[in-house]
Amino acid sequence: MTLKAGTILEGTVINITNFGAFVDVEGKTGLVHISEVADTFVKDIKDYLKEQDKVKVKVLAVDDGGKISLSIKQASIPQKSSKPIDIDWTKNTKTKQQQQQQGGADFEDRLSKFLKDSEERFQDLKRHQEAKGHGGYRKGSY
Known part of the structure; x- marks a missing residue:
């Protein structure tokens, strides 16, 4: 499978730095920036990840030089369904x-x-x- 933006895959953490984690996805290495690890502020990435951890990642971008940008937090966000939710606007309305x-x-x-x-x-x-x-x-x- 070719890596393209929007794809969600499973990868393995191969290296951790102060600014992010390098993840092996389909034989290629991509970077999960520290801001894309969790929904909350991440001071120390080692509190969230260890080398050899299996993680679900979303491919954010693949540039012409072959650099792959990944996100863990966006991979865990449920995908929006095509059907909008129904809201009962008459409920709990008071004059x-x-x-x-x-x-x-x-x-x-x-x-x-x-x-x-x-x-x-x-x-x-x-x-x-x-x-x-x-x-x-x-x-x-x-």
């Missing part, structure tokens, strides 16, 4: 009146409350600074 009766607030109400509180805090801070005589930086006071 604004129902939300207010249940004590919930919609986004606009929460945003206006936040802005009001922020402005009040800012004014308090300003008054406090002025009371101390530190109205901010003064020109020529260096």
